[in-house]
Amino acid sequence: MTLDDMTTKLREANVVIPGKRLKLDHGPVGVIMLDGIAGTVTNDNGDADTTIAVSWDDWLAMTKGELDPMTAYMSGKLRIQGDMGLAMQMQGMLSKLKD
Secondary structure (H helix, E strand, C coil): CCHHHHHHHHHHCCCCCCCCEEEEECHHHCEEEEECCCCEEECCCCCCCEEEEECHHHHHHHHCCCCCHHHHHHCCCEEEEECHHHHHCHHHHHHHHCC
């Protein structure tokens, strides 16, 4: 799955948190901005309330249920900058992505 495919999937699932911006930073692969203020999901790299930095491979493993987000965080594979409570809502987001 590509970054564009994932962005489309998140957009179709309407995975945004109303009134908040959450950025998924996948390093050199790119970013996905879940903009709950504008109600959009884009690849724009802007300011966010919370940024979750995770490699693309680890992100895909989390979306498939192969890697637990808490385990990823505790092992340093996932880093959070900003509102930790907002990041905790990622679990619900991941459940919308499972096929």
